[in-house]
Amino acid sequence: MxxxxxxxxxxxxxxxxxxxxxxxxxxxxxxxxxxxxxxxxIYLLYRYTxxxxxxxxxxxxxxxxxxxxxxxxxxxxxxxxxxxxLSYRVRGLVEQxxxxxxxxxxxxxxxxxxxxxxxxxxxxxLCLVTALARHGLTDVIPAHIDVxxxxxxxxxxxxxPAHFHVFxxxxxxxxxxxxxxxxxxxxGLYTAERTLVDVIRLRHREGADIAWEALRRxxxxxxxxxxxxxxxxxxxxxAEQAIRGALDVVQ
Numbered sequence: 001m002x003x004x005x006x007x008x009x010x011x012x013x014x015x016x017x018x019x020x021x022x023x024x025x026x027x028x029x030x031x032x033x034x035x036x037x038x039x040x041x042i043y044l045l046y047r048y049t050x051x052x053x054x055x056x057x058x059x060x061x062x063x064x065x066x067x068x069x070x071x072x073x074x075x076x077x078x079x080x081x082x083x084x085x086l087s088y089r090v091r092g093l094v095e096q097x098x099x100x101x102x103x104x105x106x107x108x109x110x111x112x113x114x115x116x117x118x119x120x121x122x123x124x125x126l127c128l129v130t131a132l133a134r135h136g137l138t139d140v141i142p143a144h145i146d147v148x149x150x151x152x153x154x155x156x157x158x159x160x161p162a163h164f165h166v167f168x169x170x171x172x173x174x175x176x177x178x179x180x181x182x183x184x185x186x187x188g189l190y191t192a193e194r195t196l197v198d199v200i201r202l203r204h205r206e207g208a209d210i211a212w213e214a215l216r217r218x219x220x221x222x223x224x225x226x227x228x229x230x231x232x233x234x235x236x237x238x239a240e241q242a243i244r245g246a247l248d249v250v251q
Contacts, residue, residue, distance in 0.1 A: 023038055061093045061104075062189075068107035068183040072100040074225040083177045096120055098159040103183060113145060113160035120156040125176055125188030127165060128206055131195040137214040148172070149191070161189030171235050192218060197232050201239040216250050 006016050028134045057181040061245050064078035074216040075085055085102070088094040117124050130146035144163040149155065150172040155164050190198065196211075196218055203211040207208025226247050233239040 005058065029096075029190055032229070035161055040138075061088055063104065066104075067095065069101070069119060070104045070120070072102070082107060099157070107183055108183075113162070114181040114187055115183060115185055117145065117159055118161045118181055118185040120158055121147065121149060121153070123153060123172070123188065124164075125149070125190060126179065127167075127171075127190050127195065128199055128202070129210060131190045131192075132199065132214050133212070134189060135192040135195065137192060137195070137217045138210060140210060148188075174235055191227055193232050196229060197239055197243060198238065201233070201236060201242050203242075211246065212250055215246055219250065 009142075035166050062080070064075075064080050066075060066078055069077075071083070073150065076082070085094065089096065089102075093105055095105050095112075096102055097112050098120070101116060101119055103110075103112075103115070115190075125135060125148045127148040128146040129138060129140055129142045130144075133140065133142060141177050143165060144161040147162050148165045148167045151166050151171040152169065153166070175191040176188050177191060177198075179189040196215055198213045199214060200204050219226070226243075230240060231249075233243040
């Protein structure tokens with residue numbers, strides 16, 4: 001146990017442990033004394049190793065006015081050095097979301113993947129099967145997060161399992177809503193109607209079975225009208241005919 005203490009404790013504690021070892025060897029030769037020795041060494045382990053770490057974690061960090069989610073460059077601009085940021089991570093005060101992107105550990109719970117997408121892609125919008133799942137129109141669990149961006153956008157490199165789809169700029173904002181993902185961040189989300197139009201017109205890529213089942217579920221909902229889909233589809237080349245054909249299939 002003493003060897004373990006000497007390896008794990010801070011340097012200033014080594015002398016204290018060594019002195020305690022010598023004292024115990026003289027004062028506690030009996031079996032009962034050995035039991036007391038073990039208890040004393042456990043106390044030393046707490047005093048010299050566990051206690052400093054615990055107190056370090058509870059020390060409030062200097063946030064320098066940074067929001068709950070921030071980038072490495074913003075941290076440096078706020079006066080937080082690389083070494084201090086690393087110290088915050090080691091102490092569990094800061095969590096890394098993605099490359100160069102962090103959040104305070106005590107921030108409200110949020111979806112880390114969506115937070116990263118929201119901060120890396122200003123126009124990123126949940127679409128296709130991911131959007132269907134959000135609207136409760138499929139039981140499929142997507143292997144990745146479907147994200148639409150307008151044509152000409154830069155595709156960011158992310159840690160999250162995102163799959164980007166390039167959509168035409170002229171129709172990109174049709175049916176686009178905003179989804180709050182926490183930490184004062186938001187991401188785009190296509191409405192159920194826009195998503196249905198997309199999965200039906202792109203059914204050769206997303207799968208016809210998924211499109212038909214999603215359309216059936218949507219039609220069973222109160223207030224769902226085929227005319228709404230047809231009106232949305234009219235904005236996309238060839239989509240109106242595809243929607244009408246899909247309605248014939250499922251009705």
